[in-house]
Amino acid sequence: MHETPMITIEAVNKFYGIYKALDDVSLDIAAGEFFSLLGPSGCGKTTLLRSIAGFDTPSTGDIRIDGQSVIGTPPNRRPTNMVFQNYAIFPHLDVEENVAYGLKRLKLDANEERRRVGAALDQVRLGHLGKRRAHELSGGQRQRVALARALVMRPKVLLLDEPLSALDKKLREEMQVELRSLQKAVGITFILVTHDQYEALALSDRIAVMFGGRIAQVATPKEIYQRPTTRQIADFLGGMNFMKARITGETSTRLTVETPRFGGVTLDKPLGFTARNGTATVGIRPERLRVLWDDARAEFELAGKVVDRHYFGEITHLIVDVPGMEQPLSVSETNNFGADDIPVGDAVRLAYDPDALVALSD
Amino acid sequence: MSGRHGIPKSRWLPAYVTVYLAFLYLPILLLPIFSFNNAATTTFPLAGFTTKWYASLWHNTALLEAARNSMIVGVSVAILSTVLGICAARAITRYRFRGQRAATGLIMAPLFLPEIIFAVSLLMIILQLGVELSLVTVILGQVIFCLPYAMSVLISGFGGFDRSLEEASLDLGETAIGTFRRVTLPVVAPALVSSLLVSFTVSLDEFILAFFLSGTEPTLPVYIWGQLRFAAKLPGVLALGSVMILISILLLTLSEIIRRRAEHRLRAEGALNA
Numbered sequence: 001m002h003e004t005p006m007i008t009i010e011a012v013n014k015f016y017g018i019y020k021a022l023d024d025v026s027l028d029i030a031a032g033e034f035f036s037l038l039g040p041s042g043c044g045k046t047t048l049l050r051s052i053a054g055f056d057t058p059s060t061g062d063i064r065i066d067g068q069s070v071i072g073t074p075p076n077r078r079p080t081n082m083v084f085q086n087y088a089i090f091p092h093l094d095v096e097e098n099v100a101y102g103l104k105r106l107k108l109d110a111n112e113e114r115r116r117v118g119a120a121l122d123q124v125r126l127g128h129l130g131k132r133r134a135h136e137l138s139g140g141q142r143q144r145v146a147l148a149r150a151l152v153m154r155p156k157v158l159l160l161d162e163p164l165s166a167l168d169k170k171l172r173e174e175m176q177v178e179l180r181s182l183q184k185a186v187g188i189t190f191i192l193v194t195h196d197q198y199e200a201l202a203l204s205d206r207i208a209v210m211f212g213g214r215i216a217q218v219a220t221p222k223e224i225y226q227r228p229t230t231r232q233i234a235d236f237l238g239g240m241n242f243m244k245a246r247i248t249g250e251t252s253t254r255l256t257v258e259t260p261r262f263g264g265v266t267l268d269k270p271l272g273f274t275a276r277n278g279t280a281t282v283g284i285r286p287e288r289l290r291v292l293w294d295d296a297r298a299e300f301e302l303a304g305k306v307v308d309r310h311y312f313g314e315i316t317h318l319i320v321d322v323p324g325m326e327q328p329l330s331v332s333e334t335n336n337f338g339a340d341d342i343p344v345g346d347a348v349r350l351a352y353d354p355d356a357l358v359a360l361s362d
Numbered sequence: 363m364s365g366r367h368g369i370p371k372s373r374w375l376p377a378y379v380t381v382y383l384a385f386l387y388l389p390i391l392l393l394p395i396f397s398f399n400n401a402a403t404t405t406f407p408l409a410g411f412t413t414k415w416y417a418s419l420w421h422n423t424a425l426l427e428a429a430r431n432s433m434i435v436g437v438s439v440a441i442l443s444t445v446l447g448i449c450a451a452r453a454i455t456r457y458r459f460r461g462q463r464a465a466t467g468l469i470m471a472p473l474f475l476p477e478i479i480f481a482v483s484l485l486m487i488i489l490q491l492g493v494e495l496s497l498v499t500v501i502l503g504q505v506i507f508c509l510p511y512a513m514s515v516l517i518s519g520f521g522g523f524d525r526s527l528e529e530a531s532l533d534l535g536e537t538a539i540g541t542f543r544r545v546t547l548p549v550v551a552p553a554l555v556s557s558l559l560v561s562f563t564v565s566l567d568e569f570i571l572a573f574f575l576s577g578t579e580p581t582l583p584v585y586i587w588g589q590l591r592f593a594a595k596l597p598g599v600l601a602l603g604s605v606m607i608l609i610s611i612l613l614l615t616l617s618e619i620i621r622r623r624a625e626h627r628l629r630a631e632g633a634l635n636a
Contacts, residue, residue: 090545092549150534
């Protein structure tokens with residue numbers, strides 16, 4: 001892809017006194033992309049989003065939107081619109097007036113304005129609530145008003161600051177599906193800030209994981225989940241079993257290691273990898289370990305003893321002590337075959353695929 | 363006999379409440395009653411209905427002068443207290459700063475200080491400074507006294523104001539000035555109106571500061587006090603008092619209605635943001 005990116009973040013730093021909120025952040029986001037900024041609170045994701053919107057100004061570096069530098073351009077003259085975390089619905093206006101708020105500046109004729117407001121409300125399925133006030137709306141409905149109010153401005157980029165965090169779980173999942181199809185329908189670039197890894201994985205074309213003001217990894221959801229580059233990223237995106245492995249061979253891109261119980265494997269070398277005393281951290285996700293029932297056989301197996309069991313409805317987490325490993329392994333098994341009935345204390349054999357192992361920077 | 367929660371219900375409670383309310387409000391009720399009584403004394407039985415005491419108010423130049431003074435003071439005090447109150451309430455609700463609690467407490471303190479001590483101290487300082495007593499000195503004194511009232515109304519109004527509303531407006535293409543006009547002002551307007559009305563009402567009824575600081579230009583309460591020495595003037599004072607009570611009640615009711623409507627709206631908004 002050689003088109004101009006919709007958003008270019010170039011070497012952006014942001015200081016608050018001696019505190020570094022953004023630390024040398026560089027990023028390209030393509031037109032029409034659903035891009036997520038994922039990280040724990042205080043990682044700089046919101047500061048980055050607000051810098052794109054124009055509410056924060058980078059201390060150094062450049063931000064370009066559609067090829068134009070926006071440093072020094074106030075929020076009201078940027079081609080971006082934002083959905084705020086608390087939605088910021090104007091309490092003194094009804095739903096239609098909220099959606100029409102930005103259009104008033106454009107001095108459209110009355111019919112055109114009404115048509116665009118109506119279309120925006122239909123798009124978020126709120127056509128029937130146009131006369132309601134903010135305090136008469138549910139959380140999900142406010143969220144839709146905020147979306148319609150931003151989309152009606154036809155921005156080049158829609159910025160979403162934790163838009164689903166105030167909703168309960170079921171509504172949140174519904175809105176995720178809706179947000180994704182809305183983005184497909186309008187086709188503009190969405191940038192979502194979230195601390196919820198499942199939300200980022202489910203919605204995004206690409207994710208940037210941030211820690212301490214720095215971007216740790218930018219990749220597709222699948223890649224970031226399956227091939228995290230650091231232990232911190234792997235940990236943030238769900239459970240992972242970690243182990244120390246002795247390095248026996250190293251090229252510029254590959255790493256050959258001897259693991260405690262997973263044998264000798266050759267893995268992709270993560271970016272910025274440095275060995276520590278000739279060892280590397282290797283990880284495997286709990287669901288990539290499978291219980292072998294009865295006398296079933298697998299090419300790669302290891303044996304252990306169940307020391308604990310946690311039931312989660314559709315899955316069960318088995319904690320399996322494997323002799324020779326520092327930490328017991330966490331195994332996530334679906335309950336189709338009765339993993340929830342394996343007694344604590346029983347011996348189990350586990351199957352794995354060596355491809356599921358990843359080498360990680362510490 | 364026991365009530366809903368097992369607490370014995372006293373038959374004396376309704377009686378007590380009746381006596382209490384009668385003690386509180388009957389004297390005030392007497393004011394309008396005697397103000398329509400066709401006699402110069404305030405004794406029963408009533409001597410017949412008349413509106414002459416009210417009519418006489420219009421021909422009393424000293425009284426009209428006092429009313430004019432009260433209006434000047436009341437409007438000035440309302441505007442000054444509200445403007446100062448806006449600054450303080452905005453700072454208190456929007457920022458965290460060192461000494462915030464102390465500052466809030468000190469601003470609110472005149473509510474609880476003995477007003478007469480406050481008035482005497484102010485008078486001493488003003489005389490020391492060689493400033494002549496006038497309506498201006500009354501206004502200065504009353505602003506300090508009204509500020510806590512204005513503040514408490516404004517803090518509840520601004521406390522619910524969500525900063526992201528202003529950001530949302532900017533984000534939707536509106537300028538800073540447009541944002542103030544289209545979002546900030548309408549959202550806090552009820553609190554402003556309420557603050558103006560409350561300050562005005564408090565100033566209108568205020569006596570001690572006005573008495574100490576007004577020099578030769580009495581406000582209405584000071585004028586009334588002066589008239590009480592002459593028995594013949596009493597019915598006129600009663601008529602004037604009735605008018606003032608009516609104005610006060612109307613203004614306070616209006617301000618409370620506005621404040622409650624605004625609070626209801628903002629609380630509904632704030633509930634989700636919490």
